[in-house]
Amino acid sequence: MPTAEGELTILAGVELSVDGGAQLAIVGESGSGKTTLLGILAGLDLPSSGDVWLDGDRITAMGEEDRARVRARCVGFVFQSFQLIDSLTALENVMLPLELRGDGQAKGGAREFLDRVGLAARTTHYPRQLSGGEQQRVAIARAFASRPKILFADEPTGNLDTHTGERVANLLFDLNREAGTTLVLVTHDAALAGRCGATITLEAGHMKHTA
């Protein structure tokens, strides 16, 4: 990336593969490039060089339009800042990915997942009427509602207190296990990373350690 101080390399020499159903944690300090890596893996962003294959597609060779279709087909997200659409109710937020797919049963599917995260009673509430933990549970319901093959989670507990964070993490791993989803998790929380099958550590854009 060109900057005023010359070329800035954010990621370099990252090479990894994640098997279907596996769980990978990406850890590292702030600014180590883990969020950028997540974005590139999920096809939200493109690397200046190199290739990414996602569910059999070489997404680095695709345009934005096609990458969006790949995401619609097989990717789910959970973000640190929840990223619920605040003009929509909890139920509508969960329905969104199903609706985008043209799923006729969006409402039923969404209800089912809201029920699974324990928010069946809060379907008509707007995000601002929910606590942080509840919002993240809605986000998890939304992520799983479209039954993705791969789930990308960016610091899913980063904005929550320890206790709530633990409950949300449990929910995430439980649902993941049930659905057999591949999980790629970015965190700087060693305990959370420890619950994944594999961990890579980034330091200043380079892969340092794989476990």
Place this chain on the structure above:
Amino acid sequence: MTTSLVLRFAVRDWRSGELRLLLAALLVAVGAVSAISLFVDRLQRALVAESTSFLAADRVVDSSREIPESFRDRARQQGLEIADLITFPSMVSATASVEAADTYPRGQGKAVADNAKLASVKAATRGYPLRGVLRTTEQPFTPGKVTDQVPKRGEVWMDSRLFPALGVHVGDSITVGYEDFTVAAVLASEPDRGGSFFEFAPRLLMRAEDVPATRVVQPGSRIGYRLLLAGPEDGLATLKDAIQEELAPNYRWRSIRDANETIDRALGRAESFLLLGGLLAVLLAGIAVALGANRYAKRHFDHVSVLKTLGATPGEIQWGYIGVLFVIGVAGSLLGLLLGAVVHLGIIGAIGEFLPVALPLPGPRPILVGLATGFICLLAFALPPLLGLKNISPMRVIRRDLAVGVAPAVTYGFATAGSLGLLVWYSGSFFLTVWALLGGVVAGGAFASLALLLLRGGRVLGMQAGSIWRLALAGLQRRYRENVAQIMIFGIAIMLLLIMLLVRTGLIDEWRAQIPENTPNHFVMNVAAAEAPAVQTLLTQKAGYEGEMFPMIRGRITAVNDLPAVEWRRKIRAERRAGGPQGRGGPGIRGERNLTFADELPENNVVIAGEWWDGEPATPSISLEDEYASNLGLSVGDTIAFDIGGLPLVATVANLRRVEWDSLRPNFFIIFSPGALDGYPATYMTSFFLDGTEKRFLNELLSAHPTITVIEVDAIITQVRSIIDRVTQAVELVLYLVLAAGALVLIASIQSSRDQRLKEHALLRALGGTRKLISGALASEFAILGLFAGLVAVVGAEITVYALNSQVFELGTSLHPWLWLAGPTLGMAVIATVGYLGTRKLVHSPPVTVLREV
């Protein structure tokens, strides 16, 4: 994205309040435009209907020759209504009426009754008038009732003043030429009373079919023939084209615009003004739409990036938002039309009593204009910010600083093209559009520089101010880009409102000045010198008359520059044929003219060549009306010999005057210097105001002085004034609609910057700023913005009003000192109030809530 999903998105966005501002802006745009269009359309139809009554038709063919039958045939082929008029002067006398003698105070039996009077006879066919109405009554000088008849064969209707003059009553018999007629009614009013205001003789209305029996029409008689035409515009146009070649030079085709200049000017300017109003309403609403769409787009940056992570493609996003826009467009336009219809009905209800009984139904144009306005507004003002949404990176879900807008060139390009297209199409007036846009562009550039200067200056001053003001000024300086933009928007809104206000005030003042209250509405002429004091006394006592009597002396030109008049005319004609300066119309050199003398230049006259005399010149001097002089080939310095009652008088042309013939005051082609006409036999004339309820005074006046002539122009004045009043109301109403659009822009603009301001102030509160400090700082910020915007607006308004007045409305103009105080004060008060009210709720909620919401 599927249609149902788009619809659901639109509904959800609506429910969450995000689309309300956009829809409201659209509603006002379409509502204002369609209300103005509907009202103007119907009003114009009504005004045209009203003003055509001055002609008693839509068009008239005028001639001193008989109207060829072919004209009538062609008119019938076009499905036009026709009626024929023959006008001629004739002596009228009472056939016999002994009883009448007792009823009139000074009527000395047959002595008065036998007096023959000159009447202006109008002979009409059935169907006259095609436009406007006739009113008749049983008693002279009483208000009339509308009738749809014309006199029956063998009957006549007469002007009130013929009754005392002839000493007759309704039912009596009178003689015109060789034929006797029964007086069947008093003619109280006729729509086309004065082709010129000086048809001196009172009216007698009879049937055209009776004219031959009177045997007054002889070769050489002064007869006017008129073919009245009414019907659809295209039929009239086709007819005109068809008979075009046969018209010249003996037949004149006249429309209302030729008939009365005052009305023509009032109508022309009113149209321009209403168009200007509609145009400004569109512009203001366009700005509001753009602001609403911008805010909507900004609030959807996150929304879009989330949708993208969920797999929505850029294409789907783009079409999805265009779909939402379309839904809003349809809803806004339809609701706007409804609003427009309701508002325009409200207006008609409010001023209904002044309007003609039935306004014609509107054509389809206003509805089309309204619908198109809605969609063009959306395309030009709302689409560009939304087009940028598809480029939002999905990475924004992780890194919020990634915002992609649409290139400014695209936004401004769309907005400019949209405004231009809309304005030219809507106003149909390239001139007006260019002036308004030019005003906008110049103002925009100047405003930006001025606003920046003010902000910078304010910051320096603010260093010394108390904490609230310092905070406010620092806040303004920090986001100077946004604030310059906001000052411009406020400034333009206030400027447009000021422009409307100033132009409207100028127009209405000008109209009112044309026909002030108590304008003389009666003329008295042919007052003998011996009777003048008595008439003056009677007028003073009974009609509150305060003026002077004008001497009026009949005289004829006998020679110009020592050439006999006939030879002078021949010389001038020869020069014209050889390509010399052409005449501009007016009476010829022969024939008697009314002469007068005056110390001072009469009101409404302007000297355009030579100089008005000071005191009494050594030799007799004259002042000539400009067009009259040009027609006779006369200029300053020429000497003219007159024959006045058999006595010769030679005078030099001292100056030429332009005369406003519509001024409804006595006007003269030839005015002598004072003293020049001393000793010549004069009669006197004057004009006076008489209230409609005092009309019976005329009976008294004419009975006491049967030889004088009274001319009533009150009906004409009332007609002109009622048209001007209606136009004035329309103009005021449009002003209110534009005000509403302006208010919406203010609200939209405050809304659009609300989030950013609140976020900052919530942070301040979190850091310990008191509620009072924050409210104070917010209100001060808005007050300062309003002050600056007001200043900027006044500058823009003065410039634009100057341009508009001089180029479009042809009005005089000057600076408006009061505006320089009122503009900034108004801006400060309004924007501080609206801004404070718009943000008050959130200032009073806990900072956490605010931070979470914005």
